[in-house]
Structure formats: C-alpha cells, structure tokens
Amino acid sequence: MAHNMTPEPVEDGQKSEEAVTENGTDRSNVTPISPRAARELEVREGRVRAEEIFRTAEYEGEALRMGQVLRRVREVLGYQLTEIAKETRIRDNFLMGIERMEVQTIAPGYLKAYLLTYARYLGLPEQEVVQRYTRECGGLDEVKSAAPVPKMGQIDKNATKWPLIVAGAALLAAVVAAGVTAMVMMNNAPEELLSEAPVAVSGARDSLFADVRPQAGAPVELPLEIFAARQGWLEVRGADGTIFLSRTLAEGETYFPRLNASWTVSARNGGDFQWRVGDVVIGPIGPDGAQVFSVSVDEQLPLAAEMLAPPAVPAAEDDPATQ
Numbered sequence: 001m002a003h004n005m006t007p008e009p010v011e012d013g014q015k016s017e018e019a020v021t022e023n024g025t026d027r028s029n030v031t032p033i034s035p036r037a038a039r040e041l042e043v044r045e046g047r048v049r050a051e052e053i054f055r056t057a058e059y060e061g062e063a064l065r066m067g068q069v070l071r072r073v074r075e076v077l078g079y080q081l082t083e084i085a086k087e088t089r090i091r092d093n094f095l096m097g098i099e100r101m102e103v104q105t106i107a108p109g110y111l112k113a114y115l116l117t118y119a120r121y122l123g124l125p126e127q128e129v130v131q132r133y134t135r136e137c138g139g140l141d142e143v144k145s146a147a148p149v150p151k152m153g154q155i156d157k158n159a160t161k162w163p164l165i166v167a168g169a170a171l172l173a174a175v176v177a178a179g180v181t182a183m184v185m186m187n188n189a190p191e192e193l194l195s196e197a198p199v200a201v202s203g204a205r206d207s208l209f210a211d212v213r214p215q216a217g218a219p220v221e222l223p224l225e226i227f228a229a230r231q232g233w234l235e236v237r238g239a240d241g242t243i244f245l246s247r248t249l250a251e252g253e254t255y256f257p258r259l260n261a262s263w264t265v266s267a268r269n270g271g272d273f274q275w276r277v278g279d280v281v282i283g284p285i286g287p288d289g290a291q292v293f294s295v296s297v298d299e300q301l302p303l304a305a306e307m308l309a310p311p312a313v314p315a316a317e318d319d320p321a322t323q
Contacts, residue, residue, distance in 0.1 A: 042078075047123070049076045054124055066133040067101035073122050074099075088117050101137050104241030135291075224297070224304055225276050226255045226265065226285070232272030236265050237294075249273075257297045264294040275300050277308060 033041075050073040057064050059072045074084070085092040094114060097103050103111055112130060119129035226234065228249040236245040236255065239262035245255060254276075257263045267273055270286020282304045286292030 046077045050122070050124075065101060065136050066129065067099045067137075069132075070118065070122065070124075070129075071099040073124065077122065079122075084118070084121055088121055090114055090117060101133075101246075102243065103137070104243075222259065222301060222304055222308075223256070223277055224259060224282075224300060226257060227274045227276045227281075228253045228272060229274050229284075230269075230272045233268045234265060234273060235267070236263060238263055259301060260298055263297040265297060266293045266295070267291070275304065277304050280304075280308060282307060 053059055053064070053072050053076065054069055057066075057069055059068075064072060074081075081092040081095050084090070085095060094106055095118065097105055098111075098114060098118060106114065115130050115133055116126045119126040226236075228234070228251055231248060231251045233248045234245060234255070235243065236257055237243055238258075244257075244263075249255065257265065265273075265285060267285055268291055269288065270290055270292040271284055271288025273285040275282035275285065282300060285295055
C-alpha cells in the first residue's frame with residue numbers, strides 16, 4: 001500500500017549551503033565584478049599613479065631623472081619593453097637606453113623622434129617630456145634645440161640665407177671674370193726669353209725671426225682637474241657620448257678628466273666648479289648661477305699652460321763698451 005510522503009517544511013530564513021561562503025557572507029544577492037571591469041579599474045588606478053610620478057618626479061620618496069620617470073610610469077601601467085618595441089617599431093635596447101639616459105648608441109637625429117613616440121605611447125605630454133629630458137641630458141646636441149635650455153652667450157636670430165647665396169654667386173662670377181681676363185692678357189703679352197741668372201737668397205727672414213720660438217701645444221701631462229667649490233651636479237662625457245661621471249659632487253671634491261681626448265663637461269651651475277692645476281685656479285667652468293653644457297676640457301689646456309708658464313726674462317741690452 002502506497003503512502004503519500006509530505007516533504008518536511010523548511011524553516012524561514014534557512015538557505016542552502018551553496019549560497020553561503022566560507023566567511024558566512026550571503027552570495028545570492030552579490031553581483032561579481034567581471035574580469036574586464038577589474039582590468040579597467042586597474043588601468044585607471046595605474047594611470048593616476050603614473051600621472052603622480054610624472055608630476056612630482058618621485059617614486060616612494062626617491063627623486064627621479066626623466067629617464068627613470070619613463071621607466072616607473074611604464075611599470076605602473078604594466079607595460080613591457082618588448083611589447084612597446086613591437087608596437088612602436090623602436091628597438092627595445094634603444095628604449096632601455098632612453099630610460100637609463102645612455103643614448104650614445106642611438107644614431108644622431110633619431111633621439112627626439114623616439115622620445116616623442118615613447119611619451120605618446122605612455123600617455124605623457126610629449127613636448128614636456130622632451131624639454132625635461134633636455135635639461136637633464138644637455139650634452140646631446142640634437143636635443144638642446146628642442147627646448148629652451150639656457151646657454152652661455154647670446155644667440156643670434158636666424159636670418160634668411162638669400163643674401164648669402166646672392167653674395168656667393170656674385171663673388172664666384174667676379175673670380176671667373178678675373179680668371180678669364182688674366183688668361184687673355186697672358187696670351188696677348190710678348191714672349192720673353194728666359195735667361196739664366198743667379199737667385200738671391202735673403203737671410204732677412206732668419207734674422208727677423210731667429211728669436212721667435214714655435215708655439216708649443218699644451219702638455220698632455222698637465223694635471224688639470226675639476227674642483228667643486230660648492231656642492232653641485234656635474235656630468236663628464238667622452239667624445240663618443242659615453243658618460244664617465246653624472247652625479248652630485250660634494251664641496252672640495254675633485255675630478256681629473258682625460259686630456260686631449262675631446263671630453264666635455266656640463267653643470268647645473270657653472271660657478272660651482274673651477275678648473276685647477278694643483279692650487280692654481282685657472283677659472284670657473286661657467287658663469288655663476290647659469291647652466292653650462294658640453295664645455296670642452298681640451299680648450300682649457302692652453303690657458304692653464306699660459307698661467308703656469310714662468311715669466312719671460314727680458315733680453316739684456318747690448319753694452320756699447322763691447323762693440
């Protein structure tokens with residue numbers, strides 16, 4: 001005989017275990033966030049953090065140069081160098097060199113374009129990136145013209161080249177006309193007979209310049225040094241752009257650059273540093289309070305040699321009694 005089984009009533013408020021998480025939270029009325037929404041939230045947070053790093057040039061209390069700013073912005077945005085290189089067509093080792101501010105391997109004329117492309121990819125103000133990079137890496141000739149970098153001396157305004165072209169053409173025409181005239185006169189002149197004659201050799205030149213010594217070049221062994229009169233930032237570069245020094249020197253610290261090797265120095269304040277040979281001050285690197293860029297080391301050698309040369313002894317006058 002069959003019996004009808006009545007299901008047991010479910011108490012009010014009782015729910016299945018599947019609707020309750022391990023911590024007791026009811027998941028039946030919670031809408032989970034989608035992976036796409038989570039990604040968008042992460043991107044927005046990264047963008048805010050990247051803008052803060054770019055604006056303050058700091059990361060976790062550490063002051064950053066422009067190359068380091070680009071690296072930290074890229075990291076907080078979650079980009080890899082290989083990914084950026086593939087999309088921008090810029091080699092990853094060039095991007096790494098830009099971040100490290102070691103750009104001597106980049107061909108001249110390409111650095112500014114790479115900076116603009118990289119800044120655009122990271123969503124940063126392109127011209128401001130170039131200007132700030134310029135101020136901190138002023139030894140690069142192609143970058144210095146891209147931003148208002150203070151320079152020593154006055155800079156003349158660019159003038160039109162047409163007057164120079166016209167003057168050059170006129171000079172060339174005058175030279176050609178003079179040459180044609182000389183040829184005509186030589187052809188019309190009577191032929192002269194050549195005769196053997198003694199050639200007089202004058203010794204006046206030897207007598208006039210006998211006491212003149214040829215100017216000797218600056219000695220390579222001259223111990224020219226850069227002396228920090230005050231604490232300041234200094235950068236020393238080789239002829240190929242290699243950075244041998246780029247840091248803040250303490251007051252009283254010295255640095256000996258290589259001589260006759262086309263090295264250059266840059267400083268944020270030219271008055272912070274002096275050219276010295278031992279205790280002799282040759283002069284400051286640049287004007288006090290002004291930034292200097294790519295000052296030649298070798299150009300200081302003649303001045304140093306002149307200052308260190310012994311004073312000339314005047315020649316004794318001839319004694320009439322001996323004549």
